[in-house]
Amino acid sequence: METYEHMPLIAGVPLAAATLQVIADDAGVDLLHIKGASVDPILLQQSEVVDPATGEVRTKAVPRSSVDADVLVRPSHVKRFFAALRAHRWKMVYRFEDGSAFEHASTWIRPGLCHADIHRSFPGIGRRAEDAFDVLWRDRHTITMAGQECLVPHVAAQRLVLILHAVRGGDLGSPDIQRAWAAASEAQRAEVDALATILGADVALAAATGRLEEHRSARDYLLWKTLSTGNRSRTTMWLARVKAQPNPLRAVRTAFHLIAPKEGRLERDLGHRPGPLEVARAWGGQFGLVARELGGLVRGVVKR
């Protein structure tokens, strides 16, 4: 019985999820498991299997092929949760600020397990993160992962999360949108719509479900149009994200974040803490990138 260092994901993901739940329970932290191994079986791909003994054909849910454990933590509990993780062999590799422009998730690793993405908010949900968590927490229920009781949001919320995740990646043909929305009943869709309204996720949901033009006047219309159409121009994305911010301060912060080199990623790439010269070089690289993108935009306008 020796330590096993190369855990297959089918075991490593639920074990990581169960570990996070136990640590959260002990630290009095509220968290919900999202995506990955925690998704309700009715939202998974179904495959037909034939019983070799009886010849009977049954449908079976196919586990999602996830590479990490995703949890959404009550924002006001994040600091406490991070302290608890550090006390239990977990190490942060990316801060919130090192991740996406939404600054929504921080990545952690632990020997022997797959990594964990700790979310403090979810892109597409516009309501204040603590209030949004309250809404999701209210209708939570328990599932079992790796033999441990783990908390997940209501199935309607799971549908919404899968849809928002897919549309952010510009994947409107995603099987997740197909199963969570296209294959849903009218009542199930109404439930998701109602939840999206409460959470301020109407625009992102509309972008995923062919109704974005109903939200042309929304502040984040351009953002979700850009994301949902898979437009990868950094400049277009930059403008869309800045425009989507609710106030000038947030807009300035977002604008800065989008062009600033990410220190955590720089450190991982270099293998050491970046020095002033390396940071300066990274800034130079970012400005060069933006200049090239702007040039491309201008040339596109001239051609029209």
Add this chain to the structure above:
Amino acid sequence: MSYRIPHRLGWVVVPPRGAEPVAAYLMPLPDGDPHALFDTAALIWTLAAEGEPDVATSLAELMEVPVDTIRGDVAAYLDALIDHGYLEEV
């Protein structure tokens, strides 16, 4: 004698697929290291974890071998699993 899974043990049993044998991945939560049991070892843990009172007999039936040829080894292995905290006696 019956066994049960300790309260704070994380566990995942992966059924055999193709040439890959049945596997049981076990981890004392939250700080332990993950361990893997394969094939017969995984079967012994799984039978015991399901509350099977006579693990040796059940395993012998599954493997189609005389129970007397494996009873001693199964008992020793169950003791080792308890020592490592992967099973508890009920």
